[in-house]
Amino acid sequence: MPALPSSEEPGKTDEPERFSRILDTLITEPGVIGALIVGLDGTLVADKLPPEYDRETIGIMSLGVYINTVNSAKKLGQNHLHQMVCQTKMGCLVIANLGDVLLITVSDSQTRGLAQTANESSVQ
Numbered sequence: 749m750p751a752l753p754s755s756e757e758p759g760k761t762d763e764p765e766r767f768s769r770i771l772d773t774l775i776t777e778p779g780v781i782g783a784l785i786v787g788l789d790g791t792l793v794a795d796k797l798p799p800e801y802d803r804e805t806i807g808i809m810s811l812g813v814y815i816n817t818v819n820s821a822k823k824l825g826q827n828h829l830h831q832m833v834c835q836t837k838m839g840c841l842v843i844a845n846l847g848d849v850l851l852i853t854v855s856d857s858q859t860r861g862l863a864q865t866a867n868e869s870s871v872q
Contacts, residue, residue: 763793764793764794767785767793767794767849768794768796770785770851771783771784771785771794771795771796772796774796774851774853775796779855779856780853780854780855781797781798781801781839781854781855781856782795782796782797782798782801782853782854783795783796783797783851783852783853783854784796784797784803784806784807784851784852785846785849785850785851785852786807786808786810786811786849786850786852787848787849787850788811788848788849788850790807790808790811792804792807793849795807797854801854806841806852806854807852810841810843810850810852811850813832813834813843814829814832814843814845814850817829817832828845829845830844830845831843831844831845836857837857838856838857839854839855839856839857840853840854840855840857841853841854842855
């Protein structure tokens with residue numbers, strides 16, 4: 749997997765541009781259909797999804813699933829949820845916590861595992 753772009757001078761690149769570059773890199777991975785970044789307040793920060801995907805709905809529903817899972821994990825004694833994977837016959841949705849935002853990746857059914865691997869690499 750190619751290295752994710754980083755700013756040569758920390759603090760010189762604004763967040764939306766940086767996130768857009770991360771998504772540009774991520775969607776070049778085999779099987780990745782698209783990706784988006786959502787703030788923990790539900791704000792769509794950046795996206796690289798095909799036009800037929802409803803980015804607002806995917807973002808807000810993924811945030812809801814994430815929040816509910818975090819609450820459930822806390823009740824089970826788990827302190828921090830790093831990543832979750834939703835696999836279906838149609839593909840895979842990977843939701844990764846990047847601190848103040850969530851990275852959501854959508855892949856096709858043939859490469860469900862690759863989306864998870866790509867997300868894991870981008871979080872590091």
